[in-house]
Amino acid sequence: MTVTRFAPSPNGPLHLGHAYSAIVAHDLAKERGGRFLLRIEDIDGARSRPEMADEFRADLAWLGLEWEEVPAQSTRIAAYAQSAERLKAEGLLYSCRCTRGEIAAAATTVGPDGPVYPGTCRGRGVNPAGAAWRLDVAEALRRTGPLTWSDERAGEQAARPELGGDPVLVRKDAETPASYHLAVTVDDAADGVTLVTRGTDLFPASHLHRLLQELLALPVLVWHHHPLLLDADGQKLAKRRGSPSLADRRLAGDDGHALAVALRAGRLPAGITFGE
Numbered sequence: 001m002t003v004t005r006f007a008p009s010p011n012g013p014l015h016l017g018h019a020y021s022a023i024v025a026h027d028l029a030k031e032r033g034g035r036f037l038l039r040i041e042d043i044d045g046a047r048s049r050p051e052m053a054d055e056f057r058a059d060l061a062w063l064g065l066e067w068e069e070v071p072a073q074s075t076r077i078a079a080y081a082q083s084a085e086r087l088k089a090e091g092l093l094y095s096c097r098c099t100r101g102e103i104a105a106a107a108t109t110v111g112p113d114g115p116v117y118p119g120t121c122r123g124r125g126v127n128p129a130g131a132a133w134r135l136d137v138a139e140a141l142r143r144t145g146p147l148t149w150s151d152e153r154a155g156e157q158a159a160r161p162e163l164g165g166d167p168v169l170v171r172k173d174a175e176t177p178a179s180y181h182l183a184v185t186v187d188d189a190a191d192g193v194t195l196v197t198r199g200t201d202l203f204p205a206s207h208l209h210r211l212l213q214e215l216l217a218l219p220v221l222v223w224h225h226h227p228l229l230l231d232a233d234g235q236k237l238a239k240r241r242g243s244p245s246l247a248d249r250r251l252a253g254d255d256g257h258a259l260a261v262a263l264r265a266g267r268l269p270a271g272i273t274f275g276e
């Protein structure tokens, strides 16, 4: 059975791009007789605002969607810690205390998320107290051998997790220690997701998530990265760039069902276009 999910982070209101993402995930599940899940990704401690999750639910209902909610990430810290311990025990993680500034200064390549960590602390045995833990991607790939994954739109992919550098899987922040990459991989398996639907901005992350699935012996999922909605400058919609939120539209009395119909038909408000 197809199981999809919409996994928003409660650190800012949902906007039109989120509405499109939720509708894609919802419709792909429903067309195939499957299930559509909502998961609140609330482990970004400093920026998370729990009350926003209620707004999200109201937004999805306003769009006419129906969902099943699965546990929020903040309830699953122990599961992430367990997965991290497993990778540590296998010698696949190393401690790192580099600051953003140090990484920016040492990096020789820039990836979609900024300067690519150049592996400074690999093999150095940095004091682990209060350090972050990174995955040694080269060593991990030596153990797994070449991996592939499949995207419903882009087709079969050779996994290239090395392009993003060695990612942080355990953050310095003791309150919410798991990084997005570890948490989302553990959660998608725990929630029984079969089809990961999300925007193409997260396409590069899927190379890494495929590797993590292999290392943690989790089911291999299929992905569906959908086009992003872009503003008049060709930038992806974001609250900080002034895109009106769904809550603004909802509270102004706009018709959410009509908006969902328009998005499904590919009719976007003036000035907004589909990217790749």
Ligand code: GLU
Pocket: 007, 008, 009, 041, 184, 197, 198, 202
């Ligand atoms: N929580 C992530 C976000 O809001 C989405 C994660 C995902 O779909 O994998 O950007």
